[in-house]
Amino acid sequence: MRIYRKEGDEVQLIAFQDEQVQKGDYFLIEDPSASKGLLVQVIDLQYANVPGVLEDILRDVMTDGELAGEDIDPLNITSEVDALKDTRLAVCKVRGTITQDGTLSSSTSWLPSRTSSRIRPYQVNQLITNGGKRPVKIGHNDGEPVQIDATGLDGGLNIITGRKGTGKSHLAKLLLLSMAGWGAPCIVLDVNGEYVNLHRSRDGKLSSARLSVLGVRNGLNFSLGKLGLRTVAGVLSHALDLPATSSKVFTTIWRELEARGEVTLPSLVSSVQSWSCNESVREALVSRLQVLQESGLFLDETNPLTEEKILRSIDGGGVLVVNLKNQSQTVRRILVEIFLGELTKILSSNWLKAAFLFAEEAHLYLRDTYWDDIVTRMRHIGLFTTFITNQPDTVQETIYRQADNIFIFNFTNEHDLDAIGKVAKSDSETIRYLVRGIPARRCLLLGNVVRDLPMVVDVEALDVRTMGETRLFFS
């Protein structure tokens, strides 16, 4: 390989026919006189712009049809021409400098010699993962295993995104089980009910993973009194869009019932019906409380799901799956509102140090104001969220800007690429070139877990019942 040119943070290398280069590969341009090397990553492969190649190709095309012939080429120059035609231009981004002692420095303010530098493939795995305290085997890169350190996901905001069927949920499950394996409390908001069998292998055997699954009429049963005014008022306002005036009346009614120790859903409904207030306020409150009654989440207020029960299921490395499958959007929103309220309580009370929330297709149930909440307030109380989505434009831009780790699977649509191009952890060109056209189960890792060295990884297979596959008619 040879250095062709450098412009900004982009270096172009000429790669000859017999040299193996792939998008995502790292190369070290070692300058012996400087005793250091420039670390670059290939983001795109192009054909070298050899002068006159168009003419050559047009000639070749001529001979494909009615024109046939033979070359008596004693020096076999044709093979040299073919080699030239196949000469590639590797467009690379500068990632840093490898110093003499093998450490990575972010300094890129020097230029290696174009004539005397030696260019060799460089395995960045050693820089990224080896030696981590809590390794998570995430997959392999060019045959080499890739491990990330679970601490890289700690305290952060993560995004897993990619087209449908490219392996997002698969990676989420892998991370989830690995995090739980390292003792991290994890909660999943499961829209499609695909996490409910994570503790079972494909052949049905139970694994050591601690998994609790809760669903409507299957453990998700709450008591209004236990939830408290703040959570319930939040549900009415945010999940059920109760107007502010009605909310005030509701608070007054609540306080009165609370003083009498009678905060239950039926007593609330009855109080609202007999309360002296504007008829429209009454109607607004009654209709919302009826939704709560019909949701099936308050069937037995004497035996509710409490913070303690939630805590028990996840503390010390458990996975709590909140199954939202087959629920209406309203019920999902109510559930998520309640759950986030409960988690906030648990974390604010320091009963739990931190929790990891995995949110699939969050736009289906997360109200707008929660996005900002997750990025700011909830991070500080120890709720670390991983968003999983195949519609990157549904995730707010602030989330991309604040994300600490991003796992990107295949995208081809420009609109999608534009949306994820806003991440602060990498330049948009790297994302655009590396993500477009990568096969299923291969993803681009960006952020803390890879020490900001973008890496393409074939995600590890997982022996669990995923239930996430699309149901097919013809197979």
Add this chain to the structure above:
Amino acid sequence: MLHRTQELSQPLPEIKSIPEGVNLHPIPDTLLELSTRSMQKLNGGSFNPRNVSLVDIGIDDGDTEERLDIGPAQASLGLRSSPIQPIRDFVQIAACDASSVKIGETETGMIFAIRAVAVWRSPDRVTFTRWGPLLFHIPNSDGQPDRSSDDDSHLFGGLSVKTLRVLTKLRNHVERWAQEVLSATVRNGIVLFDGSLTAGTPDNPAGRVNRILSTARSNNSVVLALSKSTQLTVGGKNILGFTHGEKSPHIIDITQIVETEYPAYPVRFLGRVCVVKFTPDGFLFRLDIDKEADEEAALVSLGRVAGNDVIIHGYPETLRIAHIFSTFTANEILAIQRFVAANHRITLQPRPSLRRSLFGPFGTSRYVA
């Protein structure tokens, strides 16, 4: 300066003694040996590869142009125009061409590549054979670097006169050999050459051209040679400017006035010199027709070319393909430079162009070999 009718008397003994008796089809061993021997002397030296860019790649396809101005008096002798009637009856048409290109400079000379192509047209397909490229290292006559390459000799594409002569001789030799292949293999057909049927210089001996024409005749084929450009003028006007306002395909025979004006020796016109227009919308070309061929048969042959070949801008496609396939692309020049560097243990040492350094974009030469 050497005139092209003068014999070279300087060194370059190997290249001077080009063998004339050659076999057909495979590249003759003698030619291969000559190429190998000339290149063997390179081992271990340094090599200044030519710059390859599309704007100044300049391919020399070896067209020769006779410079002759025929006065208006002769022109007034009258030029007879004969119409060409396209004839659809199938006849095999074959064409050949050869090209040379400079690959780079060594400490003691220059490296050139030469390639020849023959093309055969049948009713349903076109086939070709391409011979080469063959590489030749042409040493400077005194074995010293060609110091004049950046100044006066730019008139000759950066080549010294002697180097240019040797190159011309080599290319002519290869092209004549390809013509021999065609004249010997095409029967009852038409053989198209690129250039003219003028011969009689040391670089282009008349005897060999005569033999080619004779072989073709013995195979009942007619040789037609087409020149894309010519320096033949009549009354100060290039013969390719003769239209007489006539748009239909026709031929104008100017042999008589050309021969009257031109000395009979050493250069010899082995063909009847004509101006031809194959299609109403096409250009005019100089056409040399084997002088020994029957005049009527020659006219029929032209009709067959017009009727069987695809004529693009007045030029037969078979000959056009031969030309396209023989010329070197920039990519091929790079590939040959790579081959030379890899196989002759030569160090590539691009030499900065003094002309370019001094004059920048205004320093390009008009002619580049």
